[in-house]
Amino acid sequence: MRHPSSSMAIPFRPLVLWLATAALAVALLAAVQYRSGVAELSDWTRGTDTFLAEKLAQHDAHMTALAAVIRMSPTEPSAGVQGLAESITAFYPRVADIATIRIDGANAHVIAYGRAHGPAKEADLSAGDLPKLGKPGETAVRPISERHAYDIYKLVEAGRLLRLRINAAALFATDSLPSGYSVSLSLGDTVLFSRVSDQASIVDVKSSLSAGNPGQPLHLSISEGFSLGELFPFRLVLPLVLGSAAVVWFGVQYRNTRREKRRQELRATLLEQETRLAHAGRVNALGEMASGIAHELTQPVAAMLSQSQAARRALTLDRADILEQALDANIREAKRAGDILGRMRAYISGAEARIERVALSEALHGALRLVETDLAQQAITLDVTIAEAPRIVAIDVISFQQVIHNLIRNAADAVAGQPGARITLKAGSQNGQAVIAIADNGPGIDPALLDRIFEPFFTTKPDGMGLGLPLCIRLIEKVDGTIEVRNDGGACFTIRLPAGGAA
The missing domain is CATH 3.30.565.10 (Histidine kinase-like ATPase, C-terminal domain)
Incomplete structure (x- = not known):
């Protein structure tokens, strides 16, 4: 009587094999897509790092040029500082504000430059709110999270500071960011700028870098979200699934053909192999038995030969004592040979020692x-x-x-x-x-x-x-x-x- 499940055994195994092959192919496709996306993210991060480093270096150059002009302008407002500041703000829109700060006791007087209507005096600040800089040339940076910006301070000379305000959002061309990318720029614990992708994702990959400019220690974090459609694009998944089905079908047919051919060959040679094995077993057992007997009897026979030769010499020397010893030795060796044969018979028959x-x-x-x-x-x-x-x-x-x-x-x-x-x-x-x-x-x-x-x-x-x-x-x-x-x-x-x- 056929087992109820035997009728399903034939199609079930190829189905499982096809599902496993298709799953493996789709998983490999997802891995390739994922690696490609990660490589693109890495390339974009490296490019952004270079681009950001160039901009931060430009800020340092602006500070150096402005400081030189300020030192040459002892009185303020200064037309020279205004002209240079206008050029900088015109060509570099991310520089949102340029100002000089003169410390007078507990107060700090602020003059803003670069605006269209000339220098403008701003409200005084408290000297205690400014960064403490020890000697000319030293710089400090402070974040302004509510304006998505940060200020760079430089001590030009004793009691006189230069301030450069940078718009953090303008450091990036946000319209060039890929749609699935999220970006966050921070200074210390303060987030200056962030943009979160609205694309639904099932896997996120994050890449981070820190700006190599010691005066502007910015930290950039970029992440990419992979959607289901990006990892498993339908235009590629369908051919893979159909192709794996074809490969499995041809493989199963080939395997069945080979298996049937091998089964017929094995059936045809089974009787011949059994006959040869039985014959080889008998020959090996007989050879081991005969060789073992010959090997073990060699020793007492050689000893008897040696003693017999000694007895023969004793006859010529008329030495009865040596002859008696030789005959006794031969008797011992003859008994020994008999014992060896007895041990060999016991060994062959499996008897106890x-x-x-x-x-x-x-x-x-x-x-x-x-x-x-x-x-x-x-x-x-x-x-x-x-x-x-x-x-x-x-x-x-x-x-x-x-x-x-x-x-x-x-x-x-x-x-x-x-x-x-x-x-x-x-x-x-x-x-x-x-x-x-x-x-x-x-x-x-x-x-x-x-x-x-x-x-x-x-x-x-x-x-x-x-x-x-x-x-x-x-x-x-x-x-x-x-x-x-x-x-x-x-x-x-x-x-x-x-x-x-x-x-």
């Missing part, structure tokens, strides 16, 4: 006897340090000795032929565990290969089979131990075993 509580030093010395002669012939020094505790460990003795023998043989291969070749074996305890470290002074292991060193069939030796270290780690794990490897000058293998209690 034969755990015995033995002295750690005794188990180690038994393994070292197998390699001492060979190391001496290769001029490799073996340093052995066995601490007192822990004295007893719970191990499978044959397996443990095979691991020690294999690690020492690997170390010997790494240092063979080099001067001062040395292998160290240190045994002790740490955190309630028996710790055996086997290190050499060879070239070490490539750091890139450390993580793979215990993988089956992976080897760094030209004639290696890649089975020794994987078998070592499995044998140690059977007695709840671990093996680690690191580079410490040369390679260093560390075995950790649970302690077996007191002797």
Whole structure:
């Protein structure tokens, strides 16, 4: 019986994909529109900054010229000051008023210049209401919010000031402002001029700048509001939505075609792949089993060969004692080979290891006897340090000795032929565990290969089979131990075993 929602599954996923694609395309369009608007605002702000800086510099120039003329006119009203003031107000309408102020005790007498009917005396001011300027040339600025203007004062000479009144609104050509821009000009905490856009917006971006003129520290704030139509223009949104629908439809058709073709190919090759995998598994298992048996039996067979050769020499020397020792050694190695085969059968069948509580030093010395002669012939020094505790460990003795023998043989291969070749074996305890470290002074292991060193069939030796270290780690794990490897000058293998209690 078909599930009720299965009939809707086919169109539902393309619909969701189309909606997501269309939303992404529209969002990218809005981002592009937004970035374009922000770039325009930044350009307009930079242009305004330059334009404003030029005007403020002109104010400073006017003040300098007027101050020079005032100093040359000791008596007022002055025709020279009037002429220059008329020229300034005519060419620079934003200069709303020019006046000189003479301080006489507590009073200040004001004469206005630049008007069409000549200088005019204005009402006196209180000297205490004027800015305190210390020496000629110093300036001060004061806002006049109710007139949307600010005054610039300059001390021309002792007791004589020049005042320039600037119309803040006239600093900008407000008719050239873009419709969506809002502008605010302030001096300190006083807003001198502002214009707020009446355009509805959903996102606002603000840009601020401070005039670089120290005598007129104006602060300009410009913001732009983005309306819904500006961020999502219909003339562009509609083609994007339709285009995304077409792209999704073609994409879905292509995907379905490819998926069906791949499904048919997978179905056709599935049986063949399963057959190959099964065959490869059987071959790999058989190869690992046979190679493991050959690898482990090599050691006792080599020992029996060496002892048999010693027995043969003892016959020629008529040394019954040496012959007896050689025969005893052969018997031990034959039993050892049998034990190895028994361990291998148990390992293949998954049987439990034969755990015995033995002295750690005794188990180690038994393994070292197998390699001492060979190391001496290769001029490799073996340093052995066995601490007192822990004295007893719970191990499978044959397996443990095979691991020690294999690690020492690997170390010997790494240092063979080099001067001062040395292998160290240190045994002790740490955190309630028996710790055996086997290190050499060879070239070490490539750091890139450390993580793979215990993988089956992976080897760094030209004639290696890649089975020794994987078998070592499995044998140690059977007695709840671990093996680690690191580079410490040369390679260093560390075995950790649970302690077996007191002797």
